[in-house]
Amino acid sequence: MALARPRVADFRERAAEEVSRWAALRATVGRKPLGIASAGLIAVLVLTALFAEALAPYDPLAAQPEIRLAPPSWAHPFGTDDIGRDVLSRIIYGSRISLWVGLLAVGIGTFAGMIVGLASGYCEGRVDLVLQRVMDAVQAIPGLILALAIVSVLTPSTTNAMLAIAVVIIPGNSRIVRGAVLSAKQNRYVEAAQAIGCRHPRIVASHILPNVTAPILIIASIWLGNAILIEASLSFLGLGTQPPTPSWGLMLSSTGRAFMEQAPWLAIFPGLAISLAVLGFNLFGDTLRDAWDPRLRRDG
């Protein structure tokens, strides 16, 4: 019985927190027009990626040399590229690469960062010192340059670009989780759990982890936009997705730059797609932070 009471209380507390978190997010999205806009942009991106086959008017790889470099028209709203492929269809399929790389890279990077952050913040002492110095060392190399170096070693491909981005994400995430863990450890209920002899994994899973989910989600949503941008940069430099797979960054560098004066639409539309996707995730990250981080709320 003695053990059951704190568990029920804990559960209720957590449930209340979950409800208030969603309510806070809904209220913020409703209050801020940019919040709705960002949710809308993300929804469009996800639906485009999911239903690319149904939405794309043409095969993204089918070349029609007779209509090469055709300007935007009703038949090809975003024009055609240097071998007559439909740009709109390629952008629609390209959303899959961007979203897929973004989600997986952020997923892996966030998970690994969380493990490092939890270990660092919970164990403190030497473990913390060593882990954080390693994270410092990784962070000392600028993200894009580290990703470039990793991809060059692993050979350029979409999967390797994704792994490289995940590595870039780990240090920042670990630091945020570490901070949240250190402050969560100050709570009396963690002390109480230690006093009644709870084992470490349980303390971490049921008392510490719920406190770090909000910062993790905020930072993950901000990183999604960044991950899409890094993938596009790597592909732009020829070190990410390889032709003929449609990737926004690659479309911009391979045909966009080569024919930029003759056919500016080849550079405009893929860049616009990248910008809108990144903008959507950046604004959504801001909205999450406004909703969940009371220090930054104006009326908080």
Add this chain to the structure above:
Amino acid sequence: MYKYILRRLLLAVPVLVLSSLIVFGLMRVMPGDALTALMAESGNVSEKDLAKLRRDLGLDRPYYEQYGIWVWQMVSLNPGYSIFTNEPIAEALGKAIPVTVELAVLALIFGLVIAIPIGVLSATRQDTASDYAGRLVATSGLSLPDFWLGTLVITFAAIWFGWIPRLGYVSLWESPARNLQQFVLPAAVLGFRLSAATMRMTRSTVLEVLREDYVRTAWAKGLGERIIIYKHALKNALIPVVTLVGGQLGTLLAGTVIVETIFALPGMGRLTVEAILFRDYPVVQTNVMLVAGALVGLNLLVDLTYAWLDPRIRYQ
């Protein structure tokens, strides 16, 4: 203060050592070694030549020896030769570093000149049209890829004004006018991207400071808005901005990679990308390490400036 400087210097050493181990390790996890990969691409090289080249480059030695040699080369400022061009890396860097430094400094100036006034305006007119406009510019700066912005700038300058930035780099000492002509667009593109985060930070710190008691006191004394904002609020609000700008140096250096590639500027970034594409690993590891070292050094400098500006930090 001396104790603080010493402590910070000592903390920077393990970070640099670990970074060098990461960079060195990364270059060695390549399947086979760099040379095999290289030769597989070029084809017609005999086993004997390969062995000789491997010996010349020290690739046949144990890893710890290779690492030791490399660290010594870096410390003695003589980081060996490029596999491709056979040019001494120090010489190539000697030509590339001034280009990147000039680009970075101009971009930083450009970024700050846009960011701080707009950030202050956004904060003092919170939730008005000018605030929304300022924040929109800031968020778009974070979302527009610099390679897209760069490409568009070149494209539309050519289409609308018939103006194509002259390729081929001219140094500042040779012809300052032509040099600045070459740098203005790349620096603007890079600076715009940097300005976004600084603008947001300036806005939020100014907002925070404007709610402090001493600002309320200043209002109560009947001081004018301009004096309160520029003399009282901005001074304190800019301290975190200094740290942010320091933290952005990484973004700045990464940005030069893209911008130099687009605008054909022969700087460190372009040198690194070319080396990566040709798998010229001595150049890659030297450049990446140099960037890491520069960042650690610059961040140290920013931290020391911060401690000097705000004495409370030294005692934490």
